[in-house]
Structures are given as C-alpha cells and as structure tokens.
Amino acid sequence: MSKENGQCSSCSEMKEGTCGGEKCSPPPKLHPGGQSKIGRVIAVMSGKGGVGKSSVTALMAVNLKRMGYKVGILDADITGPSIPKMFGVKRVPQSRGLLLPAQSRTGISIMSLNLLLEREDEPVIWRGPIISGAVQQFWTDVNWGELDYLLLDMPPGTGDVPLTVLQQIPVDGIVVVTSPQDLAVMVVKKAVRMAGIMEAHLLGFVQNMAYATCPKCGEKFEIFGKALQKGDTLDGLPVLEVLPIDQELTRLCDTGLVEDTTTKAFEDIPKLMKVNTQVS
Amino acid sequence: MSKENGQCSSCSEMKEGTCGGEKCSPPPKLHPGGQSKIGRVIAVMSGKGGVGKSSVTALMAVNLKRMGYKVGILDADITGPSIPKMFGVKRVPQSRGLLLPAQSRTGISIMSLNLLLEREDEPVIWRGPIISGAVQQFWTDVNWGELDYLLLDMPPGTGDVPLTVLQQIPVDGIVVVTSPQDLAVMVVKKAVRMAGIMEAHLLGFVQNMAYATCPKCGEKFEIFGKALQKGDTLDGLPVLEVLPIDQELTRLCDTGLVEDTTTKAFEDIPKLMKVNTQVS
Numbered sequence: 168m169s170k171e172n173g174q175c176s177s178c179s180e181m182k183e184g185t186c187g188g189e190k191c192s193p194p195p196k197l198h199p200g201g202q203s204k205i206g207r208v209i210a211v212m213s214g215k216g217g218v219g220k221s222s223v224t225a226l227m228a229v230n231l232k233r234m235g236y237k238v239g240i241l242d243a244d245i246t247g248p249s250i251p252k253m254f255g256v257k258r259v260p261q262s263r264g265l266l267l268p269a270q271s272r273t274g275i276s277i278m279s280l281n282l283l284l285e286r287e288d289e290p291v292i293w294r295g296p297i298i299s300g301a302v303q304q305f306w307t308d309v310n311w312g313e314l315d316y317l318l319l320d321m322p323p324g325t326g327d328v329p330l331t332v333l334q335q336i337p338v339d340g341i342v343v344v345t346s347p348q349d350l351a352v353m354v355v356k357k358a359v360r361m362a363g364i365m366e367a368h369l370l371g372f373v374q375n376m377a378y379a380t381c382p383k384c385g386e387k388f389e390i391f392g393k394a395l396q397k398g399d400t401l402d403g404l405p406v407l408e409v410l411p412i413d414q415e416l417t418r419l420c421d422t423g424l425v426e427d428t429t430t431k432a433f434e435d436i437p438k439l440m441k442v443n444t445q446v447s
Numbered sequence: 448m449s450k451e452n453g454q455c456s457s458c459s460e461m462k463e464g465t466c467g468g469e470k471c472s473p474p475p476k477l478h479p480g481g482q483s484k485i486g487r488v489i490a491v492m493s494g495k496g497g498v499g500k501s502s503v504t505a506l507m508a509v510n511l512k513r514m515g516y517k518v519g520i521l522d523a524d525i526t527g528p529s530i531p532k533m534f535g536v537k538r539v540p541q542s543r544g545l546l547l548p549a550q551s552r553t554g555i556s557i558m559s560l561n562l563l564l565e566r567e568d569e570p571v572i573w574r575g576p577i578i579s580g581a582v583q584q585f586w587t588d589v590n591w592g593e594l595d596y597l598l599l600d601m602p603p604g605t606g607d608v609p610l611t612v613l614q615q616i617p618v619d620g621i622v623v624v625t626s627p628q629d630l631a632v633m634v635v636k637k638a639v640r641m642a643g644i645m646e647a648h649l650l651g652f653v654q655n656m657a658y659a660t661c662p663k664c665g666e667k668f669e670i671f672g673k674a675l676q677k678g679d680t681l682d683g684l685p686v687l688e689v690l691p692i693d694q695e696l697t698r699l700c701d702t703g704l705v706e707d708t709t710t711k712a713f714e715d716i717p718k719l720m721k722v723n724t725q726v727s
Contacts, residue, residue, distance in 0.1 A: 214570075215527055216603040217497010246604035247495055247634045273700055288636035290494070290605040292644065293576020298606055323496040323603050324526035325570040326578055346497075349701035354527040356568035363604040364572065379670055381661035386565075388662050390670075391697055 181326060189293045197303060197335045201310035202266045205239075207440045209370070210332060213344045214358030215321035215351045219375035220344045221249035222416065223408075225322040225340070225425045228275050232426075234437070236315035241305050242279030242321040243332060245298045246291055251281045255423020258282055265310040273426045276314065278305045295327035302328050306336050316436075325361045333365040334378040340440055342407065347377060347392035352401075359402055370439050371405040379412045384387045387411075407439075408432050458610020466606045477583060477615045481545045481590035485519075485597045487720045488617060489650070492625045494638030495601035495631045499528035499655035500624045503688075504600040505705045507622070507713045508555050512706075516595035519548060521585050522559030523612060524602040525578045526571055538562055538577065543591040553706045556594065558585045575607035582608050586616050590707070596716075605641045613645040620650040620720055622687065627657055627672035632681075639682055650719050651685040659692045667691075687719075688712050 199205055211224045224240060232238045239398040251257065256269040259282045268276035280301060281287050289341065291298075292434065319338070322328050332338065341362050345355040362369050376393035378387050390412065399406040419425050478659050479485055483585050491504045504520060509595040512518045531537065536549040539562045548556035559582060571578075591597065599618070612618065621642050625635040642649050658667045659676035670692065676715040690712065699705050 178704065186632075215497060217495060221630075245638070249634065252630055252633060267465050288633050288640060290637035290641040290644070292605050292610055294607050294639050295578070298575070325572050326526050326607075327574050330572055330574065345564060347699060350501075350529050350532055351497075353532060353568055354529065357526065357570035358671050360568060361570040361572050364570070379659055381664060381666055382668050383666040384661060384664040386661055386663040390659055390692060390694060392701065412670060414670060421672065 169193065191347050194334050196337050199306055199311055200240045203309070203311035204313045205311060205326055206315040207432075208317050208319065208337060208341045209228050209436070209440070210319040210338045210341045210367075211344060212321045212322055212329060212341050212362070213323060213355055214325060214347065214361075215354040216247075218314050218344050218346045218351055218355070219373075219410070220244075220323075221253065221320050221341065222420060222425075223344050223373050223375060223410070224318050225248055225250065225253045226410075226416075226422065226430055227320055227436065228316075229273070229426050229428060230431065231316050231436060232275055233436075236437075237313060239276035239311055239314045239317045240278075240320060241302075241309075241317055241434050242277070242281075243302045243305070243328050244320055245280045245293070245301050245328070247322060248279045248281040249420075250320055251275055251279045252287065252423060253425040254419045256282065257287075262310075266308055268308055271426060275426075276311060299327040302331055303335060316335035316440075325357055329358070330360060333362065333367050338367055340368045342370050342373060343404070344373045344375055344400075346375055347389065347394055349392065351391075356402055359404070367407050371407040372401050373408045373410065374401075374406055375410045376412045377409045407435065457604055474614050476617050477587050479586055479591055480588050483589075483591035484593045485591060486595040487619045488597050488599065489716070489720070490599040490601055490612060490618045490621045491624060492601045492609060492621050492642070492648075493603060493635055493639050494605060494641075495625065495634040496506050496527075498624050498626045498631055498635070499653075499690070500524075500603075501533065501600050502626050502700060502705075503622065503655060503690070504598050505530065505533045505700065506690075506696075506708065506710055508551070508596075508598055508714065509706050509708060510597050510711065510713045511716060512553055512555055514714075516717075517593060519556035519591050519594045519597045520558075521582075521597055521599050522557070522561075523582045523585070523599050523608050525560045525573070525581050525608070527602060527698075528559045528561040530557060530600055531559045531706040532567065532703060533700045535589075536562065537567075542590075546588055547590055551706060555706075556591060558589050579607040579611035583615060596720075605637055609638070609641060613642065613647050618647055622650050622653055623684070624653045625653055625681075626655055627669065627674055629672065636682055639684070649684055651687040652681050653688045653690065654681075655688055656689045656692045657689045662694075667700050687715065
C-alpha cells in the first residue's frame with residue numbers, strides 16, 4: 168500500500184484506499200472458466216472511443232482464424248458492444264452451469280453482453296464495479312474450451328474495465344489502436360501510460376482510418392491527418408498496421424459479414440506473441 | 448425501491464441495491480457551485496465513442512457564443528477529455544476555495560480534468576464512482592458565474608457518468624450524436640433508451656461524419672453509410688444537424704483553434720431550449 172508518485176503501488180489506484188479492494192491489496196489473477204485452455208490473451212485497447220478497436224479486433228480474429236488458429240473474442244465493451252453485430256451472432260447457446268460462447272460462421276468463439284440481451288439496443292445502465300464484474304465473469308464463468316488466441320475488445324477510457332482486465336486477467340500483449348488525429352493520439356497515450364504503469368506488455372500501435380479513397384477519381388487522401396507507415400515508431404512503440412477507412416469493411420461490419428473481408432493484416436501476431444507459427 | 452422490468456425504478460440501476468446510494472434511494476439534484484447562475488444545461492451524449500461528441504459540443508459552444516450568449520463547457524469525459532486541446536486552454540486560473548473555469552480566447556468558460564493535470568497525456572486510472580465524483584465536483588465545486596448555456600460533453604457508454612449526470616445535474620435537454628454507421632446507431636440507441644428511462648428531455652440527433660469531400664475532384668461521398676438530412680427523423684427524434692467530415696475543422700481542433708471555425712450550426716438551439724433569442 169505504499170504510494171509512488173501519488174499512486175498506490177499495490178493496485179494502480181490513484182488514491183490509496185479508493186479501489187474498493189479488500190484492504191486495498193492487489194486482486195489476484197483469475198482462472199478462466201471450466202476446463203478452458205487459452206494460449207495467448209491479446210487486449211485491443213485505445214483509451215479513445217471510435218478509433219476502430221472492434222474492427223481491429225474482428226480483423227485480427229478473422230486473419231488468425233484463416234491462419235488455422237482457434238480464436239475467441241471476449242467483448243469487454245459492456246455498455247457499447249459491437250462484436251456480435253459485426254459477426255452476425257445474436258445469442259449464446261443454451262447451457263447449464265458455465266456460459267458457452269456463441270460460434271460465428273467460421274467458428275470464432277464470441278462472448279458479449281449483447282448476446283445476453285433481448286434487444287441489441289437495450290442499454291445496460293450499470294455503475295463501473297458492476298460493469299467490470301461482468302467482464303470478470305466473461306473470463307471466469309465462460310467455458311471457452313481450447314483456444315490459441317483470446318482477443319479482448321476493450322472499451323474506451325482508463326477506468327474500471329481496463330483496470331480490472333490488466334489486474335485480473337493474464338493479458339500477454341496489448342495492441343493499441345489510434346487514428347491519425349492529434350486529439351485522438353493524446354487520449355490514446357493515456358492508455359499507453361496506464362499499460363506502462365500496470366507493467367503490461369505493449370505490442371505496438373495500429374493506426375486506423377489512415378486515409379480514404381475517393382470512389383469517383385480514386386484519389387487516396389489523409390482525411391484525419393498525417394498517416395504513418397507500417398514499421399514506423401509512435402510513442403516509442405512499433406506501428407504494426409496502418410489501415411484505411413474501408414467502405415467495404417464498414418458495410419461488412421454493419422451487415423454481420425466481417426468474416427467475408429478480403430483485408431489481410433496481422434500476419435506478424437504469432438511471431439510477436441512468440442507462438443510457434445506451426446498451427447495447432 | 449420497487450422493480451419495474453427488472454430495473455429498480457428509484458434509481459435506474461438494473462439491480463436493486465447495487466447502486467451504492469444510501470438505502471438505494473434516488474440521489475438529490477445538486478446545486479451548482481457558489482453563486483453560479485446557469486440558464487440552460489445541455490448534455491451532448493452518444494453512447495458510442497468517437498462519433499464527435501466533443502466537436503459537436505465545441506461547435507455548439509462557438510456558435511452560441513457568436514449569437515451573444517454566455518457559454519460554458521463542462522467536460523464530463525474524465526478519462527478521455529478532448530475539449531481543452533480543441534480550445535487551446537491548458538490550466539484553470541489560481542483560486543481559493545471553489546475552482547474557476549478556464550477562459551477560452553473568445554470567453555467560453557471551460558472545466559475539464561485535463562486542466563488539472565500536469566501533462567495532457569497523463570492517465571486517470573480511476574474506478575467509476577471516483578470518475579463520477581469528479582463530474583459532480585465540476586458542477587458543485589466550480590464557480591461558473593453567470594451562464595446562459597452550460598454544455599456537458601459526455602463520455603461514451605451508459606455507465607457511471609451519464610447515470611450520475613442524469614440523476615444529479617438538472618439537465619434541460621440532450622443532444623444525441625451519431626455517425627451514419629448502423630453499428631454506431633445501434634449503440635447510440637442504447638443511450639437514447641437510457642435517457643428515456645431516466646425521463647430526460649431528448650432534443651434530437653446530430654449526424655456527424657455524414658460525408659467526406661475529395662480534395663482532388665471535389666466529389667462528396669457517403670463514407671460511413673447513408674447520410675440523413677436536417678429535419679429527418681431517426682428513432683422518433685428530429686435530426687437537428689447533419690455535419691460532414693471536415694478536414695479544416697479537424698485541423699482547427701488539433702491545433703486549439705476551434706473558435707476559428709466557419710461552420711455555422713445549431714442556430715435553432717435557443718428556440719428548442721425555449722430561451723428568448725433576445726440575448727442576455
């Protein structure tokens with residue numbers, strides 16, 4: 168419970184005693200539900216909303232699946248879940264005891280709060296501790312089975328959910344999503360600092376919405392500011408992918424057909440995660 | 448504390464007794480700090496991140512100011528604040544007792560967590576109740592002085608901050624921001640439902656990022672899906688404004704010069720808010 172730089176070192180809460188944890192001690196890492204065997208956990212994070220965390224998560228899942236890996240997505244955005252709509256899944260299967268993830272058309276395992284609601288636009292009006300409790304349960308009370316990769320689609324901000332995830336779920340790597348806007352980068356850096364404080368392993372950045380293409384003349388233009396190149400460095404981290412605004416991808420995401428995307432990306436993830444590229 | 452549709456009617460918490468309120472009773476509306484006299488409070492809300500709540504808030508503030516009104520912005524996005532950077536303000540003035548808002552170049556009063564931090568990219572790693580406590584304090588512990596309009600720039604989601612704001616701050620109207628993407632609209636509808644459950648007054652929608660303009664051939668194209676028209680209806684509410692992706696506005700927001708925008712919008716707000724358009 169010692170404080171360093173005004174911050175309680177035991178749990179990364181800015182004020183000692185405010186985290187609500189028992190005696191303010193760091194909460195333990197949790198085990199995934201049932202007999203789940205999960206190879207690598209990757210959190211897709213940003214700090215900023217609307218930069219494309221969910222599309223990046225979906226693209227990464229689709230591409231890892233195509234490489235032959237067993238892939239799951241834990242949608243940790245409890246109040247604004249996008250994953251089920253992108254994959255066209257609506258409900259989890261009936262089960263006794265532990266929850267079972269829904270299966271997408273190509274066999275990606277998905278758990279999201281929207282799979283538990285009657286209506287997809289029903290709000291969950293919950294305070295933070297209840298929201299992060301739901302994320303914990305998506306880890307501890309879901310039988311994920313055997314997965315090579317579980318991707319966590321994180322909500323914006325540096326509040327309850329990222330705090331709980333980084334404290335209690337054994338995350339192997341974090342991919343940080345940003346757009347080219349200075350304003351977005353400023354907020355995204357907050358998430359990077361948070362991950363640093365919590366000693367999480369940052370893999371690098373994805374710059375999304377880097378450019379748009381005019382459907383009439385084919386001009387590619389940087390619509391939100393200066394685009395980066397794959398391999399560049401931002402805030403001391405490598406840029407893993409640079410993705411355009413892709414109207415076809417938007418359409419596929421809106422219609423539940425993201426698995427039909429032709430966008431190739433994230434081939435380097437297995438190497439970065441030090442997973443034998445010989446698929447399981 | 449009766450439950451309706453599984454929801455505690457007294458405080459809109461989904462589970463009775465989980466809101467942390469004393470005996471789970473609805474918390475009282477709060478008074479603004481000191482001698483503040485605030486005419487109308489408008490919350491700019493979305494549910495979805497990255498659709499442009501902050502640019503819409505800034506544009507509305509700039510345009511109301513130009514009409515001659517006294518305007519303030521309470522940046523309720525504690526973990527991802529964008530307002531100070533857009534207006535090029537960095538610190539609040541020194542004060543004893545109550546906090547004083549920063550003043551923008553044209554005299555808009557601004558309070559934001561980033562005005563209280565040493566570094567703009569420093570994260571606030573706080574749990575929800577602490578985050579909503581900060582928003583409460585921006586209302587109760589800030590001497591706003593006399594304002595015709597206080598605009599609240601809300602964070603994404605339907606969690607602690609919107610819940611606290613709609614329970615405890617006397618909000619006169621809500622402007623809901625969306626983008627044309629179906630995916631965004633689905634999440635935005637959650638915020639609309641939340642406002643309905645909490646009996647807040649919804650003014651209407653702003654559709655942001657409706658189209659882009661090619662810098663080479665001048666083609667206007669619907670980059671994120673079908674654009675609406677001002678005056679259309681969405682989810683039973685009027686569409687108040689339809690705004691394009693505006694590269695000049697992006698540049699102004701990134702460089703602290705949003706007050707230089709030439710975009711005219713929100714002229715109808717005083718009429719909607721039933722404020723005499725004779726300025727104060």
